[in-house]
Amino acid sequence: MNHQEALTKYLAAFITGLVQAGIKDVVISPGSRSTPLALMFSEHRDVNVYMNVDERSAAFFALGLAKASGDPVGLLCTSGTATANYYPAIIEASLSGVPLIVMTADRPHELRDVGAPQAIDQLHLYGSHVKWFAEMALPESGVEQLRYAKTTAIRAVKEAMVQSKGPVHLNFPFREPLLPTLDPYPFEDEASISIEEGILFLPYEKLKKYAEQLQGIERGLIICGQIEEPGFNEAVTTLAKKLKFPILADPLSQLRSSSILETTVIDSYDAILRVKNAVATLKPELIIRFGGTTVSKSLSLYMKSLNDIEQIVVDSGSHWRDPNYVGTTMIHCDEKAFCNELATLIQEKTSSSWLSKWLKMDEVAKSTIRKHMQLVEELEEGKAVFELVNLLPVDSTVFVGNSMPIRDIDTFFHKNNKNISVMANRGANGIDGVVSTALGAAVYKRPLFLVIGDLSFFHDLNGLLMAKLHKLNITIILLNNDGGGIFSYLPQFGEPKHFEVLFGTPTGLNYEHAVQMYHGQYTKIFDWEGLKMAILDSVSYEGLNVIEIPTDRERNLSSHREMWEKVSQEIYLILQDVEK
Structure with missing residues (x-):
């Protein structure tokens, strides 16, 4: 041969x-x-x-x-x-x-x-x-x-x-020559090697021990980060309802947008936990954690402060997901199986003042956020994400860029029954390759909307070629504050002498020309009605569609701070009523 x-x-x-x-x-x-x-x-x-x-x-x-x-x-x-x-x-x-x-x-x-x-x-x-x-x-x-x-x-x-x-x-x-023979067809049907996979269960006696422990706890919390296991949402919500534990659900947990309406999901915890009085009041006896690291910094600081309580981390892989070093028990088993088996051993509680307190604060926080956003007339990133969530069609997918977009999704993507999937690259949390990743996802997820900042968009502009070459459908919401908006929220902002050069990094680019180069449709937004029309039109548009929303970094910062201050005031009033 x-x-x-x-x-x-x-x-x-x-x-x-x-x-x-x-x-x-x-x-x-x-x-x-x-x-x-x-x-x-x-x-x-x-x-x-x-x-x-x-x-x-x-x-x-x-x-x-x-x-x-x-x-x-x-x-x-x-x-x-x-x-x-x-x-x-x-x-x-x-x-x-x-x-x-x-x-x-x-x-x-x-x-x-x-x-x-x-x-x-x-x-x-x-x-x-x-x-x-x-x-x-x-x-x-x-x-x-x-x-x-x-x-x-x-x-x-x-x-x-x-x-x-x-x-x-x-x-x-490979040695040369490098050309294989393609005629006749080189592939033949052959018997395959069978690979059987199982899932990891906890022994019954250990599950029973955890069930007995949890049954007696009033102030428990379930925290869910990014997790993709089919059937997990139903399993964890069933367990939480029986225990009457709030679920602090990261936007990537897929627990915020589901046909399951009767849940204990809390989605405004980031705003709530910015209030010092709330952190002091909302001290649990135990935390159960599932999935990846959550987006919210205030939640991370909250968990870090609770270093004197039991924190159980359940993970089906070999990860050690405990960046704050506060985990007390690491359970290596299938997350869905853990929730399902545990739920069968627990008798449902009738009520919980602890859960009621969380739900009340959550509703007040969301109501305050909604009222604030409704008053915002100028183009602003938080408002853009707030409006987008309301405009997204049922069963759509949102791919979210890192830095500010994912944080705004965390703040403004509230519970709904639209069955919207939220995706992001939160392994290394980088801004590189986001356009290309979203386009890869768009092959299987339709319709798909990418929410991305201007620097991240610029970083992967050449990724748009895949939309042109493979006729992929995607709507990109480009939040253009001409630079790195996330740094305005960090201590670096307090050093104005070198801030713009080192962190603000404005580029002043006109992205319309880049979109046209890849045969895409480009729309620049000047008011909120324009955004509404552009999103509605995008659902029927085939191909690459870029909707640019120009914003101002300093205005974004002041609007967010004003909103958080309003939430703090409302939460403080609730806490005063509770103390009375």
Whole structure:
């Protein structure tokens, strides 16, 4: 068997293994050394190939595909610095538990470390940010080599998908010639390796112990960060209703927008916990935590201050999610199973003054926020997010940029029954690759709205190419305060001498030209009625649609502070009534 035949059969076995293990989407960037895999993926009838000329954007696009679909996604590039451009997205995938099968083509061993072009050290390139690494054998003929290739592919998907999910890295050395044989069709149906997965349960005796403990607690809290487990929402709300525990629900918990209306969900805790008197009054006996780190800083400080109570962290993966070092019990088991099994052992409580207090404060905080926002006439970021939430269609998805957009979603995205999904890159919390990730998610989530700041938008402008090349539908709400608005809320703002140069970083760019370059529709907003019309029009628009809202950083800051002060005053009045 010649080299070309061996190369074809080897890669056909590998790709067959990937497909049988669940790979449907592969994102490829152009390059010479990756030619064999690129051609073979493109030839497979059951693989969707997405071309992206920029590896950094490609990796974030793959991240979005995997986040939205819940399935592993393949990622392929050539050798050299192309592989390094994957790094930011791999870090995000690692920290947020997103399964990616990263495939990097490489020079063969004899061309490494001898000055050959596009040859860098790619072994263990991504370090601890991947769950598993394998240096693939050079393609050869023989039954054992084909079994090896297929089994390694299946194992790679298994490693990426088991708890905790994350990226894996396969490095492929290829010798020239690089062209496989595509005719006849190189793939054959073969028997697959079966992989059975289970979930982690706590033993009955331990569950019973926790049920007895929780049954006797009046002032308990459940805190939910980002969590994607199907069925978890129903399970945790059932448990909370039985215990009469408030659920402080982060916007990424998916607990704020659901058909389940009768819940104990609290969504204005960020505003409530800014009030010192409220923090002193709302002291729980115990906290149960699920999911990732929450967005709210005031909630984080609140949990940190409660270092003398029991805080139970439940996690089905191998994470240690306790940045404040206040967790007292780490439970390694399936979150949904934990809630369901525990709920069966608990007798529902009839009432709770503790829960009533939280619900009353929550309603007052939301009412105060609504009244404040209704009086805002000038264009302002908080108001923009407040209006957007009301205008979003049922069953839509909002992808949120980091820095101020995610914080405004935390403040203004209140409980509703629209079944709106909220997504974000909150693993590393970076502003890079947000446009590309949202476009990847838009393949599976429709309609999708991206809420993003101007610096984050600028940082990933080239990601818009995917909307043009693959005819993707997305509406981007561009909140343009001409710089880094988040820094106005931080101590750096108190150093005006160098603030604008180092932190404000205004760019003064006209984004209309960039949107037109990618054949998108651009609308600039001048008043709130214009925003309403633009959002309504966007639902029926096919393709890339960018709605820019110009805002002022200092006005945003003063409006937020005024709103929080009003909430503080109303919460203070409630606390006085309680004390009387």
